[in-house]
Amino acid sequence: MKKRIPPGPTSSGKSFADISTRAQNGDAVVMTAMEFKEFVRTNGIKKAAKEVDIVTTGTFGAMCSSGAYFNFGHSDPPIKMQRAWLDGIPAYAGMAAVDVYLGATELDDSNNMMHGGAHVIEDFVRGRAVRLKATAHATDCYPLKEIDTYVSLKTINQAVLMNVRNCYQNYAAASNTSGRTLYTYMGKLLPELGNATYCSSGELSPLLNDPLYRTIGIGSRIFLGGGEGFVIWEGTQFNTGVERTPNGVPKRPAGSIAVLGDLKQMTSEFVKGLTFTRYGATLGLGIGVPIPILDEDMAKACAVTDKDISTAIFDYAQQTRARPVLAEVTYAQLGSGEVDIKGRRVPTSPLSSIYKARRIAELLKKSIAKGDFVVTEPVQRLPLDRSFKPLDTMNDKEAME
């Protein structure tokens, strides 16, 4: 696959360490992504690069690849949990004795989508008690076979949100040319191009303001669900080889981040159990990332607006991996409330809450300005050479080729 990644920085500027120290002393100029774009419009890139230190970005949307792990402590007599349920939702217990991982999209045996793993995670965040049941084959060191009790964030040792793929850099949009309503992870798609949905906070979205991952990397401290968290790895399905604009902005889903943070710090304003009818449960999550304006290239990157970011609207009527593209559109067009698909005016829905994305950018700005939130330099950059492989049915020999 041909890569279209433009070269790295071209102008010398401020160092990460300088910016971070200035911020901790309360001397940094911090702007939200909204304010920064306005500043660039009136003052230009050069002045923006010189005067602004940090830009705060934000996003709030359904992030399916989320979950949390918990350590409950030991019962007396102890149990090595083999199967575990939190409020009836199965949690993965195949790690030692009393650690489990609860996935956001996990459902109970009846497939009740109104209450999945994500809803249990929200219940924890709200401070509610959650029923824990576990079973085990007894051992000499862990004799207990069964436990049925209640736990909450107050009783649990560690409760950590750990998500393998969040904050997608750009995302595909969806519509439906079929004659029936489709219920998808892109929401309810009305028949005959009745509506179109998209899911990115566009110009406010973290990775769209740092398209070549110059400042967001492993070890970056971020706003996560109302508390603090970190980028811990590239997100799964990380894919750098997509087509990009001359400024490096991908035109299709590209990068993403794996993140981790203390659930005990989070709030239900930014951690929400969601239900997409006939699709399932998922977690509504708020993430904010500060971007240091190291130089003019970074300023240019953060000046990106919805007019410069485009994506494709795919036809979800086609139930295959390669869905046909109905239209190429910009986020400005999607955000106008209507887009043109095959000569028809089709109303749009965002799915991603711009209201909350803005709120996150504001909150992050305030806590950086107060010196509460320390901006960290990544210890390792995200990769620039990942492709996204499909899953095909093959035999063992083919799988090794």
Added chain:
Amino acid sequence: MKTKLVLNFNPEASNLPITHNLTAKYGLLVNILRAEIDEVGGKMVIEVSGKAESIKNGIDYLKEAGVGVRPIKEGVRRDDDACTHCGVCISICPTKALSLDRETRKVIFTEEKCVACGVCIDACPPRAMEILI
């Protein structure tokens, strides 16, 4: 005068030409906002307009015919705490009762425009929209 009514039918009553009779016998204008009727009965939300007296007589007629009648002032309610302002609902609401405030980027619910069609109920991810029937 205009009133929204929730009608509950048993199987016998669901075969009666109710809306026709409300118009023909009581001179009422009937607008069906939502209907879920099958062989085991069902529910219907209608808006009737006409003189207060005629509406009262129409309601009496419905009750005599074995139809459960309940007036509604408010067909649909939004739980403002639960709403994340995601905007999923704005492209599916047929009357634009749910719309985006371009300035604040909040999703506004204008109750007067809502016809209680119910389309938004299962589309809202945090289930903030609730139909009061």
